[in-house]
Every structure is written in structure tokens, then in C-alpha cells.
Amino acid sequence: MLIKRPADIRESEITPEGLYLDRRKFIGTSGQAVIAAAGASLLGACDASAETQQKEELTPLEDVIGYNNFYEFGTGKDDPAKNAKNFRVRPWTVVVDGHVAKPATYNLEDLVRPMKIEERVYRMRCVEAWSMVIPWQGFALRDLINRVRPTSRAKYVSFTTLNDPQRMPGLRYPVLDWPYREGLRMDEAMHPLTILSTGLYGKSLLGQNGAPIRLVVPWKYGFKGIKSIVRISFVETQPQTSWNKSAPNEYGFYANVNPEVDHPRWSQARERRIGEWLRRPTLPYNGYADQVAGLYRGMDLRRNF
Numbered sequence: 001m002l003i004k005r006p007a008d009i010r011e012s013e014i015t016p017e018g019l020y021l022d023r024r025k026f027i028g029t030s031g032q033a034v035i036a037a038a039g040a041s042l043l044g045a046c047d048a049s050a051e052t053q054q055k056e057e058l059t060p061l062e063d064v065i066g067y068n069n070f071y072e073f074g075t076g077k078d079d080p081a082k083n084a085k086n087f088r089v090r091p092w093t094v095v096v097d098g099h100v101a102k103p104a105t106y107n108l109e110d111l112v113r114p115m116k117i118e119e120r121v122y123r124m125r126c127v128e129a130w131s132m133v134i135p136w137q138g139f140a141l142r143d144l145i146n147r148v149r150p151t152s153r154a155k156y157v158s159f160t161t162l163n164d165p166q167r168m169p170g171l172r173y174p175v176l177d178w179p180y181r182e183g184l185r186m187d188e189a190m191h192p193l194t195i196l197s198t199g200l201y202g203k204s205l206l207g208q209n210g211a212p213i214r215l216v217v218p219w220k221y222g223f224k225g226i227k228s229i230v231r232i233s234f235v236e237t238q239p240q241t242s243w244n245k246s247a248p249n250e251y252g253f254y255a256n257v258n259p260e261v262d263h264p265r266w267s268q269a270r271e272r273r274i275g276e277w278l279r280r281p282t283l284p285y286n287g288y289a290d291q292v293a294g295l296y297r298g299m300d301l302r303r304n305f
């Protein structure tokens with residue numbers, strides 16, 4: 001596992017892309033990368049997770065950075081890569097406010113410096129029934145939450161994306177109610193799988209993937225993974241989210257990956273892993289049920305989709 005402070009990482013220390021290309025990676029239950037170099041399997045050293053290993057290869061970098069949803073840069077899959085090419089992310093501030101002991105406006109560097117950056121390889125599932133496997137770098141959202149100390153009135157966390165039409169040409173079109181907003185219940189935000197990501201494949205995030213900081217919640221549909229975050233608010237009631245507001249019958253607040261609840265216009269039972277031809281079955285909670293199903297015990301997830 002990589003545990004490094006971003007300030008300590010020099011260019012030469014970042015995992016060279018070649019390492020990712022030469023080696024196959026398999027997903028461990030916690031999302032921690034298990035690297036098996038050809039001829040020298042490390043699986044023997046990780047017996048506990050060996051049985052749950054699924055041979056799922058990383059999605060090629062070119063697809064991860066070339067096939068995106070980021071409507072602030074256009075609605076086509078190749079628009080974000082084109083239109084975010086020169087996206088300026090420095091300086092960048094993140095407001096943390098609402099029901100917290102320590103509300104503050106952080107320079108991104110100050111927000112990230114104390115956090116433990118580690119690698120998480122996660123399966124990602126878009127509500128449009130395609131999926132990827134992405135090696136993220138980031139830190140547990142709960143470590144930030146513990147730092148800013150929400151009060152007992154904080155029941156949800158609300159996130160907001162940058163809303164600057166000068167830098168985000170897609171904002172000129174009213175496809176969503178801008179700015180893009182998402183939210184999590186506090187226990188979802190505190191779950192150890194939930195991360196704020198600052199990089200992927202060993203490099204800082206590119207604009208199209210949500211530079212300089214975005215949310216990653218691997219058991220939920222991709223739209224929960226809000227990009228280019230400028231505000232994190234601790235609130236008492238369930239916050240508005242952009243997709244739920246635009247089409248409440250299609251996109252719920254919870255948005256847990258569920259092969260049994262179809263989207264009104266298509267099935268969610270299967271998915272196309274980008275780079276593969278045969279579709280594969282979609283797993284409940286995107287394959288993370290053993291870790292997150294308990295969060296929803298007693299809830300009707302057909303109603304609370």
C-alpha cells in the first residue's frame with residue numbers, strides 16, 4: 001500500500017505508468033491493490049483475500065481519461081478530455097461549512113497535506129450500464145470529517161462542484177440545475193470505502209476526471225462521484241442532488257448499484273466493462289455488499305433507490 005503525503009511525492013517517486021502497464025492487478029476486498037507480477041504471484045501472501053479475488057484487470061488509462069461523463073465540459077463522452085485540456089486548478093479552495101466545529105476555507109494544498117494518500121483499486125459502475133476498474137489515489141473522507149469535527153446536528157454531507165462558465169463551457173447549457181451537487185448520509189460518508197481522490201494511475205487527476213479533487217463511492221452509481229469539488233457542507237436534512245432534481249423517477253438519492261432495480265429506460269442487470277465485449281452481470285452494491293449492505297438494513301431499496 002502506498003502511504004505518502006502529497007508534499008513528499010516527487011515526480012520520480014510516482015509509480016511509473018509502465019508498472020501499471022506491465023503488471024496485472026486484481027481487486028482485493030478492501031479495494032487495496034494486490035499486484036501480481038508475472039511469475040511471482042503475491043497471492044500466497046494474502047490468503048484471506050485470495051478466495052475473493054476476481055480477475056478483473058485495470059481499465060486502460062486511455063479509456064479512463066478519454067471516456068468520461070463531466071457535463072460541465074460537454075455531454076459527449078469525449079468532450080471532457082477535449083474541453084478540460086487546459087482546465088486551471090490552481091489556486092483551488094474548498095469551503096467546509098455547516099454543522100462543524102471547525103468551518104474553514106482551505107487552500108487545496110492545506111486540506112490535502114495532512115491526509116494519508118493511498119491507492120484504492122475500485123470497480124466503478126455508471127448508471128448508463130458501463131463500468132471500469134480504476135486505480136485511484138486518495139484519502140478516506142472520514143479522516144477529513146474527523147478533522148473538521150461535525151456537530152451532532154450534521155446528518156448528511158453535501159458536495160458542490162465549481163460553477164465557473166469561463167472555465168467550464170458546458171455550464172452555458174441548461175442540461176442540469178448548476179452547480180452540480182451530490183450528497184451522502186453521514187454513515188455513508190464515514191464508511192472506509194468512501195474516498196476523496198486526487199489522482200489516478202499514479203498521476204494527479206486530469207480535468208476530465210474531476211481535478212483537483214473528487215468523490216469516489218464505489219458501491220454507488222458513478223454520478224454520486226462528484227468532480228472538481230469546491231464546497232463540502234454538513235447539513236441536517238437530506239440535501240438536493242442535481243440528478244435527483246432533474247429526473248427524480250430515474251435517479252434517486254441513494255443510487256446504490258442494484259441489478260434488481262432497473263432504470264425506467266433500461267435494465268441494470270448487466271454492464272459493459274469498457275474494453276470488453278461480452279457484458280457481465282452487475283453485482284449488488286457493485287460487488288461491495290459484504291462491506292456496505294449493513295448501512296441499509298431495514299430500508300426498502302426499491303423505494304429508496
Ligand SMILES: Nc1nc2c(c(=O)[nH]1)N[C@H]1C(S)=C(S)[C@@H](COP(=O)(O)O)O[C@H]1N2
Nearest residue numbers: 068069070071126161180209222223225227
Ligand atoms: N461535477 C460533475 N461530476 C460528475 C459528473 C458530472 O457531469 N459533473 N458525472 C458523473 C458521472 S455520471 C460519472 S459516471 C462519473 C464519471 O467519472 P470518470 O469520468 O472519472 O470515470 O463522474 C460523475 N461526476
Ligand SMILES: [Mo]
Nearest residue numbers: 126127222223
Ligand atoms: Mo454515470
